[in-house]
Amino acid sequence: MKKGIDAIILCEGKRDANVLEGILHKFFESLDRVVAIANCESKDSVMDFAKDVIALSSISRRLKTVAVVIDADEYTPKERGEAVKNSMQSITGDPVELIKIDNDIFELKSQKFNTKVFLKIAGDFSLPYEKHTIDDLVLQLLFLEGKADKSLVNSYRTAKEFVNEVAEHDHISIKELILNSKSENVERSFHNIIDYLKNVIEG
Amino acid sequence: MISSVSVKNYRGIRCCRVENLKSVNVFIGRNNSGKSSFLESLYLASAAFSFEEKLFNGKINNKIDYLLNRRCFRNYTWDTAKEVLWYEYNTDVPISVEIKINSKNLEIKLVSLLQYPVLKFGVNDRSHEYINLRSWKLLDIANKSFVTIAPDSKSQFIKRYEKEIEFFSKTRFIDDTLLREMDVVEKRLWNSLLKKRYDKLVVEVLRKGYEVEVEDLTYTTYDDGKTYQLAVKLPLTSLRVDDLGDGARYAILLIMVAALSKDTILLIEEPENHQHPTGLLRTLKMFLDLVKKNNIQTFITTHSLEFIKLLQKTAEDKKVDVGVYFFEREEDGSVDVREITGENMEVLEKLGFDPRFLDLI
Numbered sequence: 414m415k416k417g418i419d420a421i422i423l424c425e426g427k428r429d430a431n432v433l434e435g436i437l438h439k440f441f442e443s444l445d446r447v448v449a450i451a452n453c454e455s456k457d458s459v460m461d462f463a464k465d466v467i468a469l470s471s472i473s474r475r476l477k478t479v480a481v482v483i484d485a486d487e488y489t490p491k492e493r494g495e496a497v498k499n500s501m502q503s504i505t506g507d508p509v510e511l512i513k514i515d516n517d518i519f520e521l522k523s524q525k526f527n528t529k530v531f532l533k534i535a536g537d538f539s540l541p542y543e544k545h546t547i548d549d550l551v552l553q554l555l556f557l558e559g560k561a562d563k564s565l566v567n568s569y570r571t572a573k574e575f576v577n578e579v580a581e582h583d584h585i586s587i588k589e590l591i592l593n594s595k596s597e598n599v600e601r602s603f604h605n606i607i608d609y610l611k612n613v614i615e616g
Numbered sequence: 617m618i619s620s621v622s623v624k625n626y627r628g629i630r631c632c633r634v635e636n637l638k639s640v641n642v643f644i645g646r647n648n649s650g651k652s653s654f655l656e657s658l659y660l661a662s663a664a665f666s667f668e669e670k671l672f673n674g675k676i677n678n679k680i681d682y683l684l685n686r687r688c689f690r691n692y693t694w695d696t697a698k699e700v701l702w703y704e705y706n707t708d709v710p711i712s713v714e715i716k717i718n719s720k721n722l723e724i725k726l727v728s729l730l731q732y733p734v735l736k737f738g739v740n741d742r743s744h745e746y747i748n749l750r751s752w753k754l755l756d757i758a759n760k761s762f763v764t765i766a767p768d769s770k771s772q773f774i775k776r777y778e779k780e781i782e783f784f785s786k787t788r789f790i791d792d793t794l795l796r797e798m799d800v801v802e803k804r805l806w807n808s809l810l811k812k813r814y815d816k817l818v819v820e821v822l823r824k825g826y827e828v829e830v831e832d833l834t835y836t837t838y839d840d841g842k843t844y845q846l847a848v849k850l851p852l853t854s855l856r857v858d859d860l861g862d863g864a865r866y867a868i869l870l871i872m873v874a875a876l877s878k879d880t881i882l883l884i885e886e887p888e889n890h891q892h893p894t895g896l897l898r899t900l901k902m903f904l905d906l907v908k909k910n911n912i913q914t915f916i917t918t919h920s921l922e923f924i925k926l927l928q929k930t931a932e933d934k935k936v937d938v939g940v941y942f943f944e945r946e947e948d949g950s951v952d953v954r955e956i957t958g959e960n961m962e963v964l965e966k967l968g969f970d971p972r973f974l975d976l977i
Contacts, residue, residue, distance in 0.1 A: 417976045423967075451967040468963035472954060473977040474944075 417475035419446045420613050423465055424482045426454045428587065429535075429547050433482065435591030436603055436610065446614050458483060459493075463500035470526040478529045480613040482606070484546040485536035490517035493534045497521070518609055533609045540572060548572035551587055553602035555579055558594050617717065617913050618881065624712040625703040626660065627653040630949030638939035640907060640914045640931060642924055644972050645943030650951035651917040654943070655883040656683050658915060659789050660701075661713040661724040662881070664733035666785035667750055671794065671801050680731055686793040694731040701726070703949060710757065717780060727757055737765075737773070747773065749781070786880035788873050792889065798865055799858060802846045805872050814875035817902060818868050822848065825898025826864040862890035867899040874906040881913045888920035897926050904934045921972060928958065942974040 424430050430452045437448060453465050462481050469479050485493055491513075498511040498521060510522040517534040536545025537553060552572040555561035561579050569575040580587060591599055600607060620635040629650045634641075643651040663679035676682050684692035684700060692700065699705040707728035715722045723736035725746055734746035734755050745754045752770055753762045765773070774781070794801060809815055815833050822828045829850055836847040836854050847854045857868060866889065874882065888896060907914055918924065924940060931938040940956045956964070956971055964971050 421967075421977070451969065453967060464959070465963050465967060468960045469967075469977065472956065472960050472964075472974070474952065474954070474975075476977040 416447065418449050419476070420448045420478040420480060421469060421476060422448065422450045422480045422482060422610075422613065423462060423469075424450065424452050424547075425458055425484060426452050429482060429484075431586060431588040432547050432551060432591065433606075433610075435588040436599070436606060438588075439592060439596065439599060440607055441610065441614060444614055448614055459496045460500045463497055463504055466521075466530055467501060467504055467525065470528045470530055473527055476528050478531065478613050479526075480531045480533070480609070482533045482535055482547065482609075484544070485517070485534045485538075486544045486546070490519075490534035494519045494532055497532055514612075515605070515608075517605065518612075531609070531613055533606065535606065537572075541567060542569075542571050544571060546571070546573060547606075548576050550602050550606065551576045551590070554591070554594055554598055557598040557602055560590075618715055620716040621654075621658065622712075622714040623654060623657040625706070625709050626657045626711045626713070627701060627703065628945065628949070629653045629657070629951050630703050632943075632951035632953060634941055634953045636939065636955055637913075638937040640904070640927070640936055640938045641916065642927065642938065642940045643915070643917045643943055644919070644924070644940065646945075646972075646975065649943040649945045651943050652687075652885060654951075655789070655885060655915055655917060656686075657711075657713050658715075658881065659683060659787060659883055660711065660726060660733055661715060661722075662784040662787035664724045664735045664784070665749060665781045666787075667732055671788075671804055672797060675797070675800075678731075680726075680733075682789070682793075686789075686791060689793075698728060698731070702728075717783070720777075720780065722780060725757065727755070729760060730755065735777075783880055786877060787883065788877060788880075789883045789885075790870060790873055790887075791883075791885040795862070795866055795869055798869060799845055801869065802857060802872070803844075805876055806846060808876050809872055812875070814872070817871050817875055817906075819848075821867050821871055821898055821902050822860075822864055825867060825895040826861070827894075828860070828864060863892060863895050866890055867895060870899060870903055871906070874903050874910065874912060877906075877912050878910040879912075881915065882907075884914060884916045886918055886920075887916060888918055888923040891923075893922060893926065896923065897930065900926055900930045901934075904930055904936050908934060908936055919972065921970065924961075924971075928961070940971070942971065944975045 422433055424433055430450050433450050453461055462483060466479050466481060494511050498509050501509045505523060505525045507523055507525055512520045514520055519532040521530040521532060535547040537549035538545055540549050549572045552575050556563050561575060618637050620637060622633040623629050624631045628648060632650055632654060643654060645651055659679060660683060667678050669676055669679050669682045676685060680694060684697055699707050702711060711726040713724045724733050726733045732748050732750050734748050737745045737747040737754055745756055747754055752765045754765055755762055819830050819833060822830045831849045834847050834849050834854060835844045836856060837844055846857045928938055940961060942954045942956055944952045946952060961971060
């Protein structure tokens with residue numbers, strides 16, 4: 414019997430891939446599903462994500478799900494979701510439907526897709542930054558783990574800056590940080606992403 | 617140009633269809649996925665138009681014997697081993713190759729009662745008659761009976777299929793078997809090559825791609841002067857072509873055959889074998905020039921990603937249309953073929969996904 418990849422998770426870069434790998438290792442290792450993480454580092458992330466999803470989804474035969482994790486940046490989840498949908502429509506020339514599953518999780522549907530396509534907009538809007546990214550969630554974990562001082566939150570322009578300083582100080586990668594943290598803290602800070610991955614992995 | 621091919625019951629292929637074919641077509645996939653069988657099925661189809669295989673100087677006389685023996689020479693003949701050509705050795709069902717070329721649909725069959733592949737005769741789907749172009753007899757496959765074709769039907773047929781007969785008659789299969797018979801091939805082709813001064817191309821590709829300081833090509837003798845063989849003139853000596861490295865010999869073979877082919881198809885198996893990228897690139901550049909100039913549709917199997925990248929880059933520069941197709945055998949013997957477009961290839965590469973493992977997704 415051939416064993417293929419069940420789901421591919423596309424993210425914006427190595428850093429995001431590290432976060433997702435950490436979560437998968439911590440919570441999903443025993444699952445009988447093969448999940449691959451691929452980072453599509455690019456300048457125009459929305460358009461490139463759209464191209465990558467369409468390519469994977471149209472060429473695959475076995476893949477059940479293509480899941481995207483993309484930073485919200487300065488947009489709301491809905492605006493980000495619409496941007497991805499519009500990019501896909503402009504590439505395929507076919508209508509693409511954007512279905513809201515949760516506040517920042519969407520499913521994208523098109524006749525051109527051979528797989529399910531999900532979209533997760535990453536970021537924590539409770540943090541006082543202009544741009545919201547997956548680092549918001551890493552920072553929340555650092556607060557829960559007592560590794561970062563919440564009162565200093567306004568001293569940094571982005572969560573990434575804050576996280577980098579802590580990681581450099583402790584000589585630890587983000588993936589290690591997640592793996593070494595208490596499971597309940599990782600669950601609290603990343604609950605939304607963990608739920609998303611559950612959906613993705615379970616198809 | 618051929619735009620689609622369907623194959624049934626040939627060797628490892630129970631059924632397979634490849635569509636949207638281009639000027640240069642590259643087939644990738646795991647071992648035993650049906651790539652070589654697909655090339656062979658085209659060669660088999662060409663045998664309906666021209667049965668003889670003239671390059672092998674008596675060792676092998678026809679295309680069917682070539683197909684029976686090219687993978688492993690065991691002196692197989694139609695009478696002793698024809699079943700190896702059939703899917704699961706089941707000779708009860710015909711081997712079928714359907715080809716869409718220009719606006720015509722050709723249906724070629726090989727049935728166990730006749731060594732010569734036959735072409736569907738008549739224009740309507742109700743026809744069960746197939747023509748043997750060697751004997752100009754009609755074969756009714758269902759009733760296993762032969763009838764000689766009427767002269768006016770023959771001329772009508774020739775008129776209708778003139779271009780296709782010409783196109784398929786000149787088909788060549790370039791593989792390691794041919795490379796091993798280089799001396800025979802070179803003797804067969806050399807005069808024609810020299811007449812058109814394509815020997816210059818061979819000299820150029822050896823100089824630029826293989827760093828052999830060739831001044832010219834000549835014929836030299838060995839075996840006490842009894843045997844002549846093609847040799848390269850070097851500054852201080854002459855070297856028989858047979859004594860060159862495999863990479864250079866394969867390049868010579870490819871360029872010789874492509875230079876002398878026109879308005880036809882070439883079937884090429886794993887051209888990356890024995891090749892350093894420099895030699896491969898130089899050979900590809902010249903080969904694609906010839907493909908374009910001589911209107912040759914090419915079908916290539918490969919396991920090399922490096923070859924595909926070099927080919928795509930060179931073809932883009934030379935404005936030659938290239939298609940890449942992934943072959944995957946299913947458990948029931950059907951072969952699924954996926955075209956990997958240029959855009960999809962870029963995405964797979966960017967994501968670090970090797971297209972040769974496309975069966976994983």
